[in-house]
Amino acid sequence: MTIRFASAVSALTIASAFSAPAFAQGPEGIAMEAAAATISVATPSDDAEITVFDLNTAAAPAAVPIAVGAGSGEVAITPAVMAAAAAAQGAENGGRSDSFTVTLNQDSFFGFYPAFNGLIPVSENVDFSFYGIIWTTDAFGTALGSDLWTEFGVGAAIYSGGFVIKPQLGLTNGALLSRGVRGPNDVPTGTGGNFADGIVPSLTVNYADDTFEAEYYGGYYAALRNRNDVGALDFLHTWINAGYKFSDKVSAGAHYELLSNSRNEGGATARVYQWLGPYVQFKTSNGFFARFTAGADIESGNDGDFYKLTAGFTF
Numbered sequence: 001m002t003i004r005f006a007s008a009v010s011a012l013t014i015a016s017a018f019s020a021p022a023f024a025q026g027p028e029g030i031a032m033e034a035a036a037a038t039i040s041v042a043t044p045s046d047d048a049e050i051t052v053f054d055l056n057t058a059a060a061p062a063a064v065p066i067a068v069g070a071g072s073g074e075v076a077i078t079p080a081v082m083a084a085a086a087a088a089q090g091a092e093n094g095g096r097s098d099s100f101t102v103t104l105n106q107d108s109f110f111g112f113y114p115a116f117n118g119l120i121p122v123s124e125n126v127d128f129s130f131y132g133i134i135w136t137t138d139a140f141g142t143a144l145g146s147d148l149w150t151e152f153g154v155g156a157a158i159y160s161g162g163f164v165i166k167p168q169l170g171l172t173n174g175a176l177l178s179r180g181v182r183g184p185n186d187v188p189t190g191t192g193g194n195f196a197d198g199i200v201p202s203l204t205v206n207y208a209d210d211t212f213e214a215e216y217y218g219g220y221y222a223a224l225r226n227r228n229d230v231g232a233l234d235f236l237h238t239w240i241n242a243g244y245k246f247s248d249k250v251s252a253g254a255h256y257e258l259l260s261n262s263r264n265e266g267g268a269t270a271r272v273y274q275w276l277g278p279y280v281q282f283k284t285s286n287g288f289f290a291r292f293t294a295g296a297d298i299e300s301g302n303d304g305d306f307y308k309l310t311a312g313f314t315f
Contacts, residue, residue, distance in 0.1 A: 093121035094159060099314055107308030109259065109273060111137035119157055127157040129166055140176045147193030149174035153200060162209045169223075170200035177233050178225035186229040194225040213251055214242040220262075227265075234263035235272075241279060241293075252280045253292045257306075275300040275306040287314045 002205020007285030013220040032086070059256025100118045114134045119127040135149035174180075174193040202219035215238050223232040259272040277295015 003245065004283050015080050035151060045309055046152070051229040053273075063245075085210075093261070094119045094124045096127065101314040103223070103310050103312035105308070105310045108304070108306045113137070125159040129155045129157045129168060129185050130167060131155075133168070135174075140174065141178055142175055142191050142193060147180065149176045149192075149197070151200065153202075155202075162207050164204075164206045166204040166206075168204070170196040170202065171196050172200060173219065177235075178227075179229070179231040179233075182226060182229060188231050196224050198222055199224045212242070213245060213247050213253070214240075216240045222263075223265075230266040232263075232265040233261060236260045236262045240274075243279065243281070249285075250281070250282050257281045269300050273302060273306065277306065288312070 012311050028266045040185065054238045071215045077244065096116070096119075098120050101116065103115045104112075105115060106112045113136060115132065117129065117131040119129055121127050133151040137149075139286055141147045142150040148172075150172075150173045151170050155166060155168025158165045158273065173195050174197045175190075177198035178194045179188035180194065181189050183189045191200065198221055200219055200221050205216045217237075219234040219237045221233075224236060226232050237260075239255065239257035241253055241255040243251045245251045255275070255277060257273075259277040261269045261272055263269060274299050275295060277293060279291055279293035281289060281291040283289040288311075290309070292309050294305060297304060297306050
């Protein structure tokens, strides 16, 4: 089969016209049709030529086919048909493409922690999601900053109107939740990190339209290793924020965040902090963004304010 490409019609023009391509294949040849202004027909004979008719003008545009050998017989495919096929595949993915976002984060409790999130479209309204957080605070590791907490997970991003709903499941690795290697009587030694230190089911919901933006996050950090031993920890981490878009580059709003030690094997539990304050965010047209949030820690008995900064890039 020999495949020929006829550049008779602008691919960009016909890509918009091919809203519902139909492909029919039989033993005598292949016809590719659509509700468009052009049609290409070829027969599977060795000496067949390309015939391209413009149904609007009834004239055959002058074009030289480009032949690509693929065996006996011939098929005529215009660039427009290829563009239409690509557009149809894009429609299956909701018009989205793969994306990857990297952020640099720092706040008054967790310290510095780079993070990333990747999205791969798998259907019209669902992406496969994967993420990671590289925790760097020494207190989240063991002696000399080794065995630092490291989080990685997968999930899905579901698109519905202005909402993006993202359930994910992650693993933490290190010693923060499991308390690391155990000595006699299961007493934490303060050394040695664990693979699958903890498990993190989470849900993120984002909403955005021309003037409004909002985000909810809830994640439960549960000890997986040494779970029933003294010192094993669980945490609930959640926040919600909402703001007004002054333009497609500037927005501002309010942020509330809670971190609670919800389980402490053999010890007492307590709320770690409650943060409440405003945020401001800036974006550029080429994918960079920065958000600064600050305010008061309203948890009883806590001192000082809170502040957090995120700077990132999506590509």
